[in-house]
Every structure is written in structure tokens, then in C-alpha cells.
Amino acid sequence: MGRLGRFAFRRRGLVLVLWLAILGAAVGLSNAYSGEFTADYSAPGSDSKAAQELLESRFSAQSGATLDVVVRADAGVASVRGEVDKLLGELRGLPHVAATADPYTTPGSISQDGRTLIATLRLDVTNPDDMPVEDTKLIIDAVEKADAGPLDAAIGGQPVQRAEQGEVGSEMIGLLAAAVILLLTFGTVVAAGLPILVAVAGLAVSSTFTGVLINFVDAPDWSTSLAAMMGIGIGIDYVLLMVTRFREWRAAGLDPEAATVATLDTAGRSVLVAGGTVIVSMLGLFAMGLSFMRGAALVTILGVLVVVTASVLLFPALLGFLGRHVDRLRLPLGRRREVTVAVGGHVEPSKRWLGFSEFIRRHRLLAAVAGVAVLLGLAAPFLGVRFGFPDAGNALAETPHRKAYDMVSSGFGPGFNGPLVLAVELPNAGDAASLEPLRGALASTPGVAAALPPQLNPAGDTAVLTVLPTTGPQHADTEDLVHRLRDTTIPNAVRGTGLTVFVGGVTATAIDSTENIASRLPLLIGGVVLLSMLLLLVSFRSVVVAIKAAVMNLLSVAAAYGVVAYALEGNWFGKLIGIDTDTPLPAFVPVLMFAILFGLSMDYEVFLVSRMREAWLRTGDNSRAVTEGLAGTGRVITAAAAIMIAVFAAFVPSPDVVLKVIGVGMAAAILIDATVVRLLLVPAAMHLLGRFNWWMPNFLGRIVPELHVEGRPADHLPRAEPAPSPSSSPEPALA
Template sequence: MSPATTAPTRPQTPAAEAARPGILGRIADVTYRRRGRTVLAWVAVLLIAVGLSAAFGGDFKADYSAPGSDSSEAQDLLESRFPSQSGDTVDIVVKADGGFTDPATQADVRALLDKLGNVDHVASVEDPFQTPGAVSPDGTTLVATARLDVTNPVDMPVPDSEKMITIAEDADHAGFDVALGGQSITQGEAAEIGSEMLGLIAAAIILLLMFGSVVAAGLPLMVAIAGLAVSSTLTGVLIALIAAPDWSTSLATMMGIGIGVDYTLLMVTRFREWRAAGLDPHRATVATLDTAGRSVLVAGTTVVISMLGLFAMGLSFMRGAALVTILAVLVVMAASVTLFPALLGYLGKHVDRWRLPLGKRAETVVAVGGHVEPSRGWMAWSKLIDRHSWIAALAGVAALLALASPYLGVRYGFPDAGNNAEHTQTRRAYDMLAEGFGPGMNGPLLVVAELPGDDPAAAQPIADAIGATDGVAQVAPPTVNQAGDTAVITVFPTTGPQDPATEDLVQQLRDTTLPDAVSGTGIEAHVGGVTAISIDSTENIAKRIPLLIGGVVLLSMLLLLISFRSIAVALKAAAMNLLSVAAAYGVVALVLQGGWAGHLVGIDTETPLPAFVPVLMFAVLFGLSMDYEVFLVSRMREAWLRTRDNERAVLEGLASTGRVITAAAAIMVAVFAAFIPSHDVVLKVIGVGMASAIFIDATLVRLLLVPAVMHLLGRSNWWLPAWLDRRLPQLHIEGHPEMYLPRPDAPAQPAAEPQPAT
């Protein structure tokens, strides 16, 4: 007969009998007993969220410009006074081997333009045969601009973009090459693989391998999916109130899947331990939430704190992405502490049902005092780290610094179509334009001038001055709006949009050329366009990064200090997490070099790193790294409070959580790696960075460096000045496991797996 059917379900010591479960334990007790009502409540919340989203849902929108910058002022002028110039555009690039003097070739071009002009949301298509400079100097390449009636590329329906791509592909024939460029076309080509589904499938496989049971593996997935169903639906309401980029849903979904599965994975593991220790399903559920549940709340709070750090950047799209992600995290946390115990009410006694034939499962051993002994393999690894602490610590730091080193040569900027895959429409259009007109054709600057006195001719001297500036290949004639008070001058540099010389040209135009040209005229001129916005945004983000890092690190250290009552743990966690993030940055920089590492993930050219990506990575990764820190150190502290033996505490903590951290990290790596097949270079880079960071953090840091350093620090790990200890609130992150343990004098015994109820 199994211990689950014979062990007492009430505390066995006077101290335990006098104690009561914490608030999470009481929540677990209520939701377990009223599991039907709890499940129905979640269904009701989902239905309400669907109704709210249908009635009040908004659309995604994002402003990537730097507030108050010169390019931002130029864009504001375009949108308010020159809406025809502020809409999104598509470049139609045609290369004809025999040139465009042949009437038959001209007829093919006009037929192509007519078909494209009839696509929905295409407002107009210019005639390249009537537009100065639309044919390359050698006469073999032609470019025409299609203006859309949408300002933001995300507002262009993907089916319409796909229709334009199909028309271009059908027109392509021998000696007549057609390619389309523009962000709307990029969206049309990015028929993404279902990244979220890939992540869920990977998580399911890893959970099955870890638990060997369909029921145990299914519990984390059910909680994560339920939380995401609610949060993703409520996102529609949230974006009606704040501006958020469309990619924020992918980030929030991946975070929701990852932490939802990880947190529930931790609690399922602890639940099974309590069952092996002899508790019935009800009592084991309460014990799980009263111990592991506390770690989940602290871990989730660190993620929220990290995402709130994005507010320090002062960028609306960062705030929007942070809020969408925080919503997902909070809802999944709520599901973990309410829906999970309710599901255990139905499935707890069947947690090991539907076992898979994955070999013999190791026994769970209940030691004297009732705590569950770690597996022999993890205990052996932990002892190995103990014996070679100095070597492990030095090797871990050296490996992290080596991985971080490529970041020293990183180049900031925004990837463009030249970094897309070679077979894509946008990359082909980029290369054809660069070959026919020069690299600057792919990154034109827009000089927007406010004209006083409605004098359209006042813009021409400005264009002349710009044309005489070094680094300018061509200047289009000024275009004046109907009111005659604003002019747009298109400037084509001699260098490409990612070339440092182009940035120098932008600064020269702003600092010298334009001030001299408008001096005494009352004209105000601003340099804008995609290239200028990229330059300004990068500079704006770079100067705010210290605010993000400082704020997130300090708040996270404070939370750990309160949770673990240890100065050393808080300082060590901050240092280790910074090393882990730096190593991930190095991996990203290596991939962006476009060499052998880049080719592994589909990056075949040297690619700049958007400045907001390391900012976003830092916020996400620092929070997730703290998750693993909390999982690991909470079990160490639990053992420390029980034994007051640092060596034993570190050994038990690592051995008890090693398997959980490894599985949790494997799930997160798989979830974020699902970004890598994306056609979007930015999403691809985020996937590489996140997946590599989690892998590095869970292996080099949590399973090697952290235990090594904690062995070296000894009892200092748990030191806190008495005056500070009295002033800090008590979280008791480890809970009160002694409340639920069997009698200390019970003999150690192997505990059979809980038998399913019949």
C-alpha cells in the first residue's frame, strides 16, 4: 500500500499544528475545494474578455521615432501638411537587359503598373517615363513609386501585399526582372511559421520526457494556454488605450507560454514531492502553493519589474510592448495560483496516469524528517562543483567573458531590405536599385522645409545648397504642398543607409548646410526619412540604456534582499545576471556578423543591431534569469534554515532544482528559438538572443557558477546585518515546509509513486 493512502494528512508537530498556511495556501485550499466554481470563473473571465475586446478593441500602432528629434519634427510636418508624402510607399523596380527604349518593353512596364495600381489601398502609381531620374544612368533599371493610402505599413492588409507580389512575379520573364521593395512588401513575404504553436509543441515534448506522464505534462500546458487565452484577448482592449507595436503580441505570447509552463512545472514537481512524502492530493496542493507558489510570485514579480524598466526609455513603442507583456505575465501568474490548484482537484490523484514507456523511473526517497532526497545524479554533480569550486567559478566567468567578447565590435542601426534573404522580393529590389542607381538610392533623406509667405520658389536655393554638399549623389526637385507653405526635398546620398558616411552626411546637413542655406530667410528645415529616423532613434536609445540597467538591477536586488535576507545573494544575482546578458549580447553580435554563425540562422550579410533589441533583451532576460535564481536559491535557503549547514544547503538546493531548471530552460529555449525561422530579421535576432541567453544562464550560470560561488562564500551567503533584518518585511519565500512534513523520527524510506484512485 502506498504512503499516499496511509500517511496522516495533518501536521504532526505542535509547532506545525499552531501554524496556519499562508495566503497562497489558503487560496489553494479554497480553489481546490471549489474547483468547479474556479474553472467556471476562468471561463466567465474569458467570455467577458472576448466581449470587451469585440466592443472596445483597438489596433496596433507604433512610433519608432525619437521624441523631439529633428527627424520626428520632419515626420510631424509631413503628416500634418503633406499627407500625400507621409503615406507608405512601394518601390517597383524593373531591370530590362535591352533598356527601355523599345516600345514593347515600355508596354510591359505600363501593363505592370496598371495592374499594381488596381490593387486595393494603392492610391497612385507614378509614371517613371515622365519622372526625372526614374531611369538609371545606364538605361537598364527603372524605378516607380506606388503610394498607398495607409500611413503605417502594418495597416496594409497582408492579402493586398501578397497580391502585389504575385503580380510582380507573373510579370517577371527572361530579360525583364521585376522586384518590389518597401515595408508593406516585407510583411507580405513574411508568412510566418506558427511560432507560438512550435513553442507549445516543443514544451509538450520536453514535459513528457521529464514527467513521463501525459497528465503531469498536460497540467503546465493547460495553465499556460488558459492564461494566454485571457491575456491575448484583453490585449485588444489594452491597445485601444495605449500605442503598442504589432510584434509585442509575439513577445507576450512567448513570455506567457514560457513562464506559464515553467512556473507550473516547478509546482507540479513540488506537488509530486509532497505526494511522495505522504500527503493526500488536497494537503499536497496546499503545501505546494504555500512553498513553491511563493517562489512563483517572487519570480513573476521580478519579470514585471524588469519590463517596467522599459518605461525609463521614454519611447511609446517600448511602453506599449512592456504593458502587453506585463499583462500576459500577470494573467499567467493568476492562473498559476488559482486555476492550477483547481485543476489538481480533478487531476491531482491521477497525476501519474497515462505513463509513457520511457524506461524505469528513479525512486523518490523520503529522508528522515520528511524532506525528499535529491536524485543521485544531481547530488553527484553538486558534490563535484563543491570539490572544485575555484576551478568551476573561474571557468564559468572565463566562458561568459569569451562569449560576450564579440559584442565589443557590434554596429548599431536598423536592418533594411539589404539584410533580407537573397530570394526575397525586397532584397532583390534593394540590390537592383543599388546596382543601377548607387547604394544611396535605398536610403533617401527627406528634407522638409516650412516656407514663409507662401513662396514655393524659396525651396530651390535649399535644394541647390544640398546638391553641393559632399556625399550627396542626387537631389530631386522640391515638391511643394497645395498650401504652398511646406516643401519636401528628396536627397540621395552616395552611400548606403547603413554606411557611417551617411550618418556623417545627416549631421553635416543639420549642422552646416541647412543652417547656412536658410539663414535670414525665416525658413525652418528638418532632415527626416527612414534613414534619419533610424540614426536619431539609435542615439536616443543609447543614452537612456544606463537608466534602464540601473533601475532594473537596483529594484531586483531589493526584491532578492527582502526575499532571501542576504546581501551576498542579492549582489551575486545581479552580477551573474549581468554576465549572462552580456554573453547573450555577444552571441547576437557574432550572428549579426553574417559569417558561419549567421548562416546557421539565415543571416548572410553583415547586419546592424537595432538599439532597442538589446534594451528589450535586457528587460526580458534579467527578469527570466531572476526566475531561475529564485527557483535555485529558495530551495537552498529552505535547506539552510533546516540544517544551518551552507555546504549541505547548496548541495541540496542544486540537486533538488537542477532537473527542474534544466527542463524549464529547455522549454524557454525552444519557445524563443521558434522566433528564429521568422523572415523578420529583428524577430530572428530576438529569438537568437533570448534562446542563447536562457541556455547560457541555465547551464554556465545556475548549474555551475552560482553554486561554485556560494560554496566559496560559505556562511557569508546568508549574512544580513541585524539592524537591516529588523527593518525589512518578511516574505518567507521558502514557505513553511515543516508544517506539512511527517514526524522527524519517521524512518527514511523509498516512496512509491502515488497510486491512482480507483
């Protein structure tokens, strides 16, 4: 790493040109081979997936995405038929609208009281995410124009929800917040600007290459926000660590080039290990067997790889230009803290952090018990979490798709917002009569409000039966109904008929996806924890450090889950962040959070324990090593955590519930991890464990390679010149 730092420092112009060339190549490749975001949230091999595939292959008219135009008239919808026909005629001429069903002739489209109707717009795209936002907005505008005139109308559907999410500029908000925190941390514009420069340079390359990547893999559109969130956060954090170490080496008397080499050979190694833990955690998403998870993981890994590369290559090149001026443009933000170099050459931590670290040592048992109690208390709400996919009923009351949802629930019943779509394969083409016993059995099943007449495809070999539950799509009774239909009603009704029936639709797909993810979650947790422990074992040559880190990180993630579950209850905390109803948690969100948070928690573990091990190797005193390690990294971890919290919190205003929940969970997790875990629980536990912290069985010691994550700081210290005569002058305080 030191040789790489020296090369980048001396060939800084070449490195900058190379980085610009990579960016240019990324732009060119993206323009030529950029793909489109797409995501399939269905569970492979599930009943709902089979229904979707059958309809796509044989009944394309029923497989496309749809929008629902809802109209209500107190005098009865028959009184506004002319206005409805006019609106549907206008919508029929808009892009991607393949057909509009006539609600006055379609069975089940008018409520029993005659005051509400639903007109279905069938689109020419199969996946709702494939509908261009601009074209969806044209449809929304046409309905809103009619709503402002003679009709009480609203429009709903997944494309509408996606179009109304908009953009909140979360990345820019996060960068601005990070810049303020860096200025407060370093007090100089140059030192604060270096992490921002590296993070932005990495983000520019990774976001451009993402367009090429999605040409080969399926990835959801929110994966770019996730990757940007990670890239900005860890990019700034990693360079923050290295800027801090660079200033310490300068204080120790090294010139800019030597300080750069020493920084890469110490903090640079920690950055590589930390980045490796994040990548290992994201690779755990491949164990889920879901295409959209793999796509999101690959997009994020690309961002992490580029940012780590920028941290160890572009950053030392920038030091070649700005290293001598790292403390220039100082802001009047209080007294400048002096950096003191001890006799051994290491930098003494500040007295404030030494005092805090000593306090933890004296009260280690109390700190450990208090830390565990806080984490378990925060995790408790997760025991009552409700899994599912948020829908229009969880949107803010003023949104058009929430208005459409409420109008449908009021006029037809809550189950009409989550119909079950049964795809039926007929043994004899055109034999519609064979479907009547099935329809009768469905209608008489407890929990079914209605079973609409079947519709046959042109070939007559496939039919669609729509079943309306008595409860809403998120209700537990609806999930029970889906299992009852599959396990009892349908098998009994089709026995001996030759009919093949699959239960699908958005509601059934959400149920299948949730159950599929839940069944695979142990694979993710086990794989990520095991690989991360192995990485830490190799890095720090300590069994106890690896096990302790895994346990602490699991507690930290559980506490973050609890905060998310509490917010989703729609209480005062939920309303504070824009969640005003009891909202289910998409099952893939805790999976993503686990992969991301476990990797980020390992980052702070690496930052902290690498300095502890450095002191342990220098002194052989565990108590002193833990105290000095915490004191030496407490300021860096606090600043890094504050930046991460700001970056993730910037996604909370997003209208997208997935991004909102991830932002809340990640910000809470980083706050918990950097305070309760890293600054309280970890040092307390390591004080209690004593020298056992650094135990490694002999047989493992012989086979595990020595990575020297902490580097060899003593090799970079300036050689002391022989003093002309004994002196009792105090050690100088260098800034």
C-alpha cells in the same frame, strides 16, 4: 498562498467555471473594442520626427507610405514604356494605392544608363504597418505577374517586407517541443499535461485581452509573439516547478489536498516572486520613453499576469481533479526514480545531482573562474556590434524586395535605397527660388550623390527636398552625412533666409531612434537592476544574494548579446539561422532582451536560492544548504531551461529579423544561464562566500519584512505516529 490553494482545490468546479467566464468576457470585449496594432519607431523630439509631423500636417501627399516598382530593361526602359504604363494602370486600381508617379516624367526616376526606372506608388496610409497584408499581396502578385511576362520587374518597400514575413506557427512548435520535454522529465502523461494545460489556458485569456489593450495603447504587431513566447515559457516553467513539488509532498505522505496546500505555500510563493521579477523587468521599458516599447511591455506584462494567476489559481483546481492520478499513464521511458523522504521530512535529492553538487563544492574556485571566463568569451563579439535597422538588403536573396533592392543599387547606386527626405517650411508661400541655394549646398556636400529638385505642397508653404547619399542606408558614412547636413550644411545654407529645414526619412529616423535608445539604455539597466535587487533583498533577506544575482545576470545577458552579435555577422552561424549578410542590430532589441532576460534569470535564481535558503534555515550549514539546494533544483532548472530554449528557438525560423534575433538571443541566454550561471557559477560563488551569503545588516533586518519565500515546509509535514516498538528498519522509498 496555502489558503488560496485549499480554496481552489475544494471549489475546483467553481474555479473552472470562473476561468471559462473570464475567457468568454475577454472574447466579447475583444469583439466589441479590439484595436489595431500600430507602432511609431521615431525618436520623440528628434529632427526626423519633426520632419514627419510637418509633412503629415501640410504635405499629406508626401507623408504617406510608399512602394517602389523597379523595372530593368537591357535595351533601355524607353523600349518597354507601354508595358510599364499598363502595369502602373493596373496597380492604380488596387486598394490603398492613392497615386502612381510617372517615372518617365519624374526627375531622377530613370538611371543614367537608361536601363532602370523606379515608379513610386503612394499609399493612402501613413504608417507602413497600417497597410493590410492582403492588399499588399495583391500588389505583389500584379508585379510578379508582369515580371513573369514582358518585364524584369520587382517591388520593394516596408509593407512588402511585412507581407512576405508570413506565419511560421512558432507558438505551436514551442508547445509541441515543451510537451516532449515534459514527458521525458515526468514520464507520465498526466504530470506532463498539467503545465501545458495551464499555459494554454493562460495564453487563451491573455491573447484575447490583448485586442482590448491595444485599443488604448500603441503596440507593435510583434508584441503578441513576444507575449506568447513569454507566456508559454514561464507558464510551463512555473507549473513544472509546482508539479515537481506536489509529487514530493505526495511522496512525503500527504493526501492530494494537503499536498496541494503545501505546494502553493512553498513553490507557489517562489512563483509569485519569480513572476514579480519578470514584471519589474518589463516595467523598466517605460524608462525608454518610447510608445512602442511601452506597448510591447504592457502586452507582455498582461501575458505574465494572466499566466501567474493561472499558476496559483487554476493549477490547484486542476489538481483537485487530477491530483490522485498525477502518476497515471506512465510511459516506458526507463526506470522510475524513487523519491526518498529523510527523517526531517524533506525530500532527498537524487544521488546523481548530489554527486554533481558535491563536485562543484570541491572545485568551487576552478568552477567560478571557468564560469566567468566562458561568459566573458561569449560576450566578446558584442564589442564589435553595429547598430541600425535591417532593411531589404539583409533579406534572403530570393525574396522580391531583396531583388528590388539589388536592382536599385545596381542602377542608381546604394544611396538610392535610403534617401534623406528634407521637409522645408517656407516663410513666403510659393517662393521656390529661395530653395535653390539650399539645394546647391546640399549637392556640393561630401557624401551626397544628388539633390533632387524640390516639390511644393498645394499651399506653397512647405517643400520636400530629396537627398541621395553615395552610400547605403546602413553605412557609417551615411550616418556621418546626416549629422553633417544638420550641423553644418543646412545651418550655413539657410542663415538669414527664414527657411526651417528638418532632415527626415526612413534612414534618418533609424539613426535618430538608435541614438535615442542608446542614450536611455543606462536608465533601463539601472532601474531594472535596482528594483530586482530590492525584490530579492526582501525575498531572501540577504544583501549578498541580491548583489550576486545582479552581477551574475548582467554577465549572462552580456554573453547572450555576444551570441546575437556573432550571428548577425552573417558567418556560418548566421547562415544556419537564415542571416546570410552582415546585418545591423536594431537598438531596441538588446533593450527588450535585457528586460526579458533579466527577469527570467531572476526566475531561476529564485528557484535555486529559495531551496538553498530552505536548507539553510533547517540546518544552519551553508555548505550543506548550497549542495542540497543545487541538487534539489538542478533537475527542475534543467527541464525548465530546456522548455524555455525550445519555446524561444521556435521563433528562429521566423522571416522577421527582430523575432529571429530575439529567439536566438533568448535561447542562447537561457542555455547559458541554466548551465554556466545557475549550475556552475552561482553555487561555486556561494561556496566561496560561505555564511556571508546570508548576511543582513541589523538596521535592514529591522525594516525589511519577512516574506518567507521558501514557505514553512515543516508546518506541512505529516505528524509521525508513535511507533509500537523500536524498529531498525530502513526508511521507505516512496514514489
